[in-house]
Every structure is written in C-alpha cells, then in structure tokens.
Amino acid sequence: MPSRTTAAITAVGTYLPPDRLTNADLEAMVDTNDEWIQSRTGIKERRILRDESKATAFMSTEAARACLEKAGVGASDVDCVIVATTTPDTVFPATACRVQDAIGATKAWGFDLSAACSGFLFALTTGAKLVESGMHQRVLVIGADTMSRIIDYTDRTSCILFGDGAGAVLLEPTTDGTGVLDVVHYSDGSGGEALQMPGGGSLMPPTHGSIDARAHYLQQDGRSVFKKAVTGMADAAAEIMERNELGADDVRYLVPHQANLRIIDATARRMGLSSDKVMVNIERYGNTTAGTLPLCLSDWESELRPGDNLVLAAFGGGFTWGATWLKWSYDGSTVAEKTLAELSA
Numbered sequence: 300m301p302s303r304t305t306a307a308i309t310a311v312g313t314y315l316p317p318d319r320l321t322n323a324d325l326e327a328m329v330d331t332n333d334e335w336i337q338s339r340t341g342i343k344e345r346r347i348l349r350d351e352s353k354a355t356a357f358m359s360t361e362a363a364r365a366c367l368e369k370a371g372v373g374a375s376d377v378d379c380v381i382v383a384t385t386t387p388d389t390v391f392p393a394t395a396c397r398v399q400d401a402i403g404a405t406k407a408w409g410f411d412l413s414a415a416c417s418g419f420l421f422a423l424t425t426g427a428k429l430v431e432s433g434m435h436q437r438v439l440v441i442g443a444d445t446m447s448r449i450i451d452y453t454d455r456t457s458c459i460l461f462g463d464g465a466g467a468v469l470l471e472p473t474t475d476g477t478g479v480l481d482v483v484h485y486s487d488g489s490g491g492e493a494l495q496m497p498g499g500g501s502l503m504p505p506t507h508g509s510i511d512a513r514a515h516y517l518q519q520d521g522r523s524v525f526k527k528a529v530t531g532m533a534d535a536a537a538e539i540m541e542r543n544e545l546g547a548d549d550v551r552y553l554v555p556h557q558a559n560l561r562i563i564d565a566t567a568r569r570m571g572l573s574s575d576k577v578m579v580n581i582e583r584y585g586n587t588t589a590g591t592l593p594l595c596l597s598d599w600e601s602e603l604r605p606g607d608n609l610v611l612a613a614f615g616g617g618f619t620w621g622a623t624w625l626k627w628s629y630d631g632s633t634v635a636e637k638t639l640a641e642l643s644a
C-alpha cells in the first residue's frame with residue numbers, strides 16, 4: 300500500500316522589527332500600567348515596524364528569504380506564495396505578489412488570505428491541500444501583520460495588545476507519515492462587529508468623515524471576543540484530539556495563537572497539558588495576528604523532533620477559529636538559529 304502524501308513543514312523563517320514598545324512606553328501614551336497589562340494579558344513588550352517606507356510585504360519577504368535559505372531551496376523552485384494578513388500593504392495588488400517579486404519566485408503564483416488571527420492556520424491548510432493533491436511541490440505559507448498601522452494608540456483597551464511580525468514556513472510533500480494530518484476550521488460571521496476595522500473597504504471607503512470617526516483603526520469589544528475565544532480555541536483543540544484519539548501524553552506541544560495568556564491557559568487546561576507543553580511567547584511579541592503561530596514554531600524549533608505531535612489552535616476576527624494536528628518532520632536542533640533558552644533569556 301503506498302503511503303498517503305501529506306504536506307510537511309521543511310523550514311521556518313521569521314522577521315521581527317528591531318524596535319520595541321514596552322509596557323512602560325504605553326504607560327506614557329495612555330492610562331494604563333504594567334501590572335494591569337501583564338496580569339490581564341501576559342504581555343511585556345511588542346515589536347513595532349517604525350520605518351514607514353516598509354510594511355507587511357517587507358516583513359514577509361525577510362521571513363520568506365530566511366525560510367528558503369534554511370531549506371536550501373531557491374526562490375525559483377517555489378510554486379505558490381500564500382500570505383495570511385489583515386494588514387496588506389495595499390487592498391490590491393496582493394501582498395503575496397509583492398513578496399513573489401521581491402524574493403524572485405519567478406515561477407510562482409500567489410494570493411493573500413484574510414482570516415484575521417486564524418489566517419496562518421487557514422493558509423497552512425490551503426497550502427497543504429495544494430501539496431497533498433500533487434499540484435505543487437513547494438508552497439510558501441506566510442503569516443504577517445503590521446498591526447501598529449491599524450491600531451488606535453489612544454484606545455487603551457486595544458493598543459496594549461498588538462505587535463508587528465512575520466513568519467514563513469515551506470511546505471513540501473512527504474510520505475513518511477508526518478506533516479499536516481487533520482484540521483477543524485470554523486467561521487461565525489454573526490460575531491463580525493466584535494472585532495473589526497470598519498473603514499477602508501467597499502462598504503466604507505475613506506472619507507474625511509470616516510477618518511474623523513477613527514473608522515480606519517481596529518475596534519474590539521474585548522470582553523465578548525474573550526468569551527468566544529476561550530471556548531472556540533479550547534473546543535477546537537479538544538475536537539482534533541478526540542477524533543484522532545490523541546491523549547495529553549501524545550501531544551508534544553500546543554501551539555496557540557498568542558492573544559491573551561488566560562485564553563492560552565484555558566485551552567491547555569482543556570487539553571490536559573502541563574505548561575511545559577505549551578508554546579508561549581506573548582510576553583515578547585504581543586499579538587502579531589497572523590504572525591503568532593509561525594513565530595512560535597520558530598522560537599521552539601530547536602526543541603522539535605521528527606514525529607512530535609503538535610496541535611495548532613487559533614481564534615480571531617470574523618469570527619474565525621480552528622485547530623490543526625501537525626506531526627513535525629525534521630530535527631530542529633540542527634537548524635535552529637537560537638535555542639529556546641537563548642530566546643527566553
């Protein structure tokens with residue numbers, strides 16, 4: 300019996316802007332304090348892309364280049380580039396086309412995928428299906444957001460949460476039983492208004508009025524998003540474990556979207572996982588929207604071994620949410636740029 304072809308992650312690359320926005324910096328901007336931010340969210344600092352001539356395509360390009368270099372794959376061998384983002388450089392052309400051009404992926408097609416904080420999860424599934432079907436051999440899946448460009452830094456309820464960053468993974472076919480093995484994904488548009496940017500699309504094009512109404516910034520009803528996120532992420536993670544008969548002992552790591560440490564903890568509890576099995580870097584980067592999952596995979600790369608069972612889980616605007624069972628494909632200790640201990644120091 301020939302083994303099933305699945306899509307393996309064969310390399311990870313990231314880009315984080317060098318400038319940091321700390322809780323102390325925010326204390327000088329809005330009525331907040333370090334103790335409130337840390338106890339309610341787990342965040343200590345975030346990265347901000349200060350150079351206004353650069354945006355999501357730049358960060359995605361840097362992450363993609365790092366990923367391809369680690370894989371030893373030339374850009375001209377990439378078949379498709381998918382960029383999950385809520386902060387594309389422009390409504391069109393797609394950020395994926397800018398990245399395709401910048402890295403020199405001359406034979407690739409590409410497109411952007413919009414699913415807010417679940418963007419990377421949904422893009423990973425999309426890329427995996429292109430590989431599993433036999434259509435493509437090498438697909439770049441990127442999660443990237445320049446959230447600082449759509450954050451209202453007068454709104455203390457949201458500006459403390461978000462940061463900028465990008466991560467890229469390369470997907471290639473395998474028959475060794477590793478790779479993307481199962482997914483559960485959901486949307487519920489009835490929750491759309493709880494987390495949105497009302498202006499800038501065809502419903503509300505930019506006008507003096509929309510700018511005066513601050514409609515081109517992210518708006519969030521934090522409490523109602525929190526309630527939905529806690530159950531959505533935990534339910535999806537439990538569902539993927541149950542239907543694949545994965546017990547807590549079988550799972551090496553939960554790879555959760557980094558929106559709030561309390562949501563992550565609730566998901567881990569539901570899965571029966573101890574904290575050493577949960578990837579958490581929210582204290583360093585905040586919520587980078589589509590960037591959080593690949594940034595986790597990169598930070599923990601040195602710890603990952605072939606056959607490790609990972610459960611990725613996310614919840615975001617839309618609402619969108621889901622979980623993915625990924626069996627890791629390579630020995631991360633041989634390629635990781637930094638160990639986890641170095642990153643956490």
Ligand code: UT7
Nearest residue numbers: 331332335339416455456459521522524525528558559615
């Ligand atoms: O990634 C996409 C999905 N997004 C999420 O998952 C985010 C989900 N939501 C959350 O993470 C949380 O709801 C927040 C972190 C946004 C807020 O935490 P909370 O525990 O839900 O706080 P709250 O909104 O219930 O506010 C509690 C109090 C309020 O004061 P009163 O009304 O009790 O006097 C707020 O005005 O905290 C106040 N508050 C602040 N205080 C200091 C709100 N923001 C701040 C702040 N600093 N930055």
